[in-house]
Amino acid sequence: MTSLESKIHSSIGSPSSPIEILLINPNSTKAFTLDLVPVLKKSIPSDVLIDFLTAPESAPRSINDNHDCALSTTVCEEYLNLNNPALTFLEGYSCIIVACFSQHPLVDSLKRAVKGQSRPAVILGILDAAIYSAMGLGGKFGIVTTGQQWEPLFDEAIASMGLSSRYSGTKGTGFDAVSLHGSEVSDIMIKASIELVKQGAEVIILGCGGMSNMRSTLERDLCEKVGRRIPVIDGVQAAVDLGIGYARMGIAPAF
Known part of the structure; x- marks a missing residue:
């Protein structure tokens, strides 16, 4: 080989x-x-x-x-x-x-x-790919991620791309990629997504490759909570x- x-x-x-x-x-x-x-x-x-x-x-x-x-x-x-x-x-x-x-x-x-x-x-x-995809689906996008330490880092990344006007913010769930399991994580991700929607997000991006298998469930549950379709993007x-x-x-x- x-x-x-x-x-x-x-x-x-x-x-x-x-x-x-x-x-x-x-x-x-x-x-x-x-x-x-x-x-x-x-x-x-x-x-x-x-x-x-x-x-x-x-x-x-x-x-x-x-x-x-x-x-x-x-x-x-x-x-x-x-x-x-x-x-x-x-x-x-x-x-x-x-x-x-x-x-x-x-x-x-x-x-x-x-x-x-x-x-x-x-x-x-996958960050760039997710953002390119999100911008075709809505005016502003928000990012749901793992630890809160990513919030200022993603703010800086989006600003460096010149896309701050299309960005409603990032919400960390407090988990790392190793602990992305269980209903508690799902509940926190939904709450974080709802906060971003209230801040103007029309598309939610999953800010961790380990969240890929959560995309369809989060999209379904989020749309039920807010009463309208909110696309969810998996960067992978x-x-x-x-x-x-x-x-x-x-x-x-x-x-």
Whole structure:
């Protein structure tokens, strides 16, 4: 096996699919990655392959702040040998997704790694993909996330993108990605979403890749509570769909 094939622990779709996507979970909790498999398996087209890769045990179990982002980037750069100028094993992918809801520096590391390849992959973070999707569905979006420490960080991220006028704020639930289970979490997420709707949000974004399997339930329960449809966006699904769209258009990145 090649150095990359030995690190992939799950795949969905046919190996002969013309559109190949690599989804990287930059924390070390493999269960998070595997939770995404059934979610994405329901929706991917027959001509798409998704490979799933999780960072090694030296990466944080849950990414809870910018320090964890930086540490997980360093670990992944070494694990994937991204600083090797002769790197070739990422060639062939249409899209590579970093499945952490943040301005994760691994996105830029991957862009540098594939720069100069004849057909470089599109590199996507799930924060950007979720925001692009949300803006097509409503005027303002709000983000429901894990810990409250993300609230000012996402405020800064949205401001740096020039999108503050489309943003109603972020609400942290007080949980980290490891503890996203149970009815208590669901209740707090609904309450946080309702607060964001009161602040003008017409679309809710799930601010953690570990929330992907909660999207449809939250959308249903939230709409029942507020009496109208409030779309809920999962950044992982949004990034996969965006990557597929670029591949179908035959578009490669500018770098």
